[in-house]
Amino acid sequence: MYSTNLMERKEDLKSSSGEVDNSSxxxxxxxxxxxxxxxxxxxxxxxxxxxxxxxxVLFRPMLSAQNNFKAKDTDVIxxxxxxxxxxxxxxxxFSIANRRLFTIDQSPLLTSSPHTLVPSxxxxxxxxxxxxxxxxxxxxxxxxxxxxxxILPDSIRESDCKIIYICRNPLDQFVSHRHFLLENKIGKExxxxxxxxxxxxxxQGIHPCGPFWDHMLGYWKAHLENPGKVLFLKYEDLKEDIxxxxxxxxxxxxxPFSPEEEEQGxxxxxxxxxxxxxxxxxxxxxxxxxxxxxxxxxxxxKGQVGDWTNYLTPAMAERIKKLMDSKFxxxxxxxxx
Ligand code: A3P
Numbered sequence: 001m002y003s004t005n006l007m008e009r010k011e012d013l014k015s016s017s018g019e020v021d022n023s024s025x026x027x028x029x030x031x032x033x034x035x036x037x038x039x040x041x042x043x044x045x046x047x048x049x050x051x052x053x054x055x056x057v058l059f060r061p062m063l064s065a066q067n068n069f070k071a072k073d074t075d076v077i078x079x080x081x082x083x084x085x086x087x088x089x090x091x092x093x094f095s096i097a098n099r100r101l102f103t104i105d106q107s108p109l110l111t112s113s114p115h116t117l118v119p120s121x122x123x124x125x126x127x128x129x130x131x132x133x134x135x136x137x138x139x140x141x142x143x144x145x146x147x148x149x150x151i152l153p154d155s156i157r158e159s160d161c162k163i164i165y166i167c168r169n170p171l172d173q174f175v176s177h178r179h180f181l182l183e184n185k186i187g188k189e190x191x192x193x194x195x196x197x198x199x200x201x202x203x204q205g206i207h208p209c210g211p212f213w214d215h216m217l218g219y220w221k222a223h224l225e226n227p228g229k230v231l232f233l234k235y236e237d238l239k240e241d242i243x244x245x246x247x248x249x250x251x252x253x254x255x256p257f258s259p260e261e262e263e264q265g266x267x268x269x270x271x272x273x274x275x276x277x278x279x280x281x282x283x284x285x286x287x288x289x290x291x292x293x294x295x296x297x298x299x300x301x302k303g304q305v306g307d308w309t310n311y312l313t314p315a316m317a318e319r320i321k322k323l324m325d326s327k328f329x330x331x332x333x334x335x336x337x
Contacts, residue, residue: 024130028060038206041198042181043190046208052148053210061126062147068131069121069153074139075161076253078118081215082146082208083176084168085235087299090114090144091274093164096250097140099261104269113284113296121145140253146209149218157222160229162253165219168235169335170212170320171308174202176301178311183298199316203323213327220333236305236336242271276303
């Protein structure tokens with residue numbers, strides 16, 4: 001299933017008729033050989049594609065999504081930097097979109113992981129199949145992805161579907177991702193590099209979906225150009241005022257809360273159901289794993305802003321500050337440190 005070995009993955013590639021599709025395998029192999037490669041600090045292989053460092057193991061599903069995903073105008077695409085609030089955003093958008101189908105105490109979130117309810121294009125939808133049939137999924141379909149804006153399937157950019165992006169202060173994102181990768185030890189055969197070396201690579205932009213500044217700026221610029229198409233969120237803003245952010249998300253999804261729903265306290269019920277405390281205490285989220293590779297519990301660590309101060313030095317923070325000043329420039333994008 002979730003093989004991290006690309007050779008095994010490629011052996012799994014089948015055409016819809018069940019025959020191994022050698023032509024697409026060969027093309028893929030040829031393309032792969034032209035790309036710059038590096039090892040991430042945890043030993044996983046990264047390849048550089050269109051200016052971004054992507055996990056090699058996700059590259060084939062990303063290309064399949066690029067080639068085959070046909071967005072519908074009613075779709076909602078959650079785009080995120082890894083470890084920036086994907087799980088939270090999945091739970092919130094799922095609850096917003098399905099609030100007329102399930103009461104809070106019957107929510108599928110009580111028994112299913114947010115990652116099951118809102119599949120990822122590259123980890124789930126296009127992982128096993130090059131061109132799965134998605135036509136029977138009821139609208140609004142919600143999918144997630146870590147793909148940078150310029151790598152998204154064209155139909156996502158060109159249709160009227162909505163994109164909700166969430167990112168996070170890079171220092172907390174780095175710390176969260178480091179814990180996640182160490183906890184799951186995905187690049188098992190390698191000894192992970194120490195935090196200083198890993199941080200240095202991060203500052204050079206060599207990390208999954210990096211450089212982080214280009215990932216963020218791609219969506220930031222798309223948001224500025226078309227705010228009705230791309231909603232740009234920050235994890236810290238959700239932590240600061242979840243109620244107003246949930247209202248904003250619902251309005252953006254063109255499914256605003258009615259005055260009656262607000263009076264009934266529905267926003268509050270949803271934010272409580274989707275809170276770190278609530279989700280992390282559910283059996284479905286604190287036991288088991290996804291396809292034998294990623295522990296469900298590893299998506300819930302601390303859920304705090306500023307945890308980086310427990311792991312990184314002021315000098316490291318200064319380096320990130322300078323990096324953000326130079327890369328974000330006068331784009332208007334910034335993070336408080
Ligand atoms: P920490 O490692 O800092 O605790 P992602 O969902 O993109 O993988 O991001 C995971 C990060 O979001 C982790 O951060 C995790 O604890 C936090 N998180 C997960 N669910 C959350 C929730 N419901 N509310 C707030 N933070 C949450």
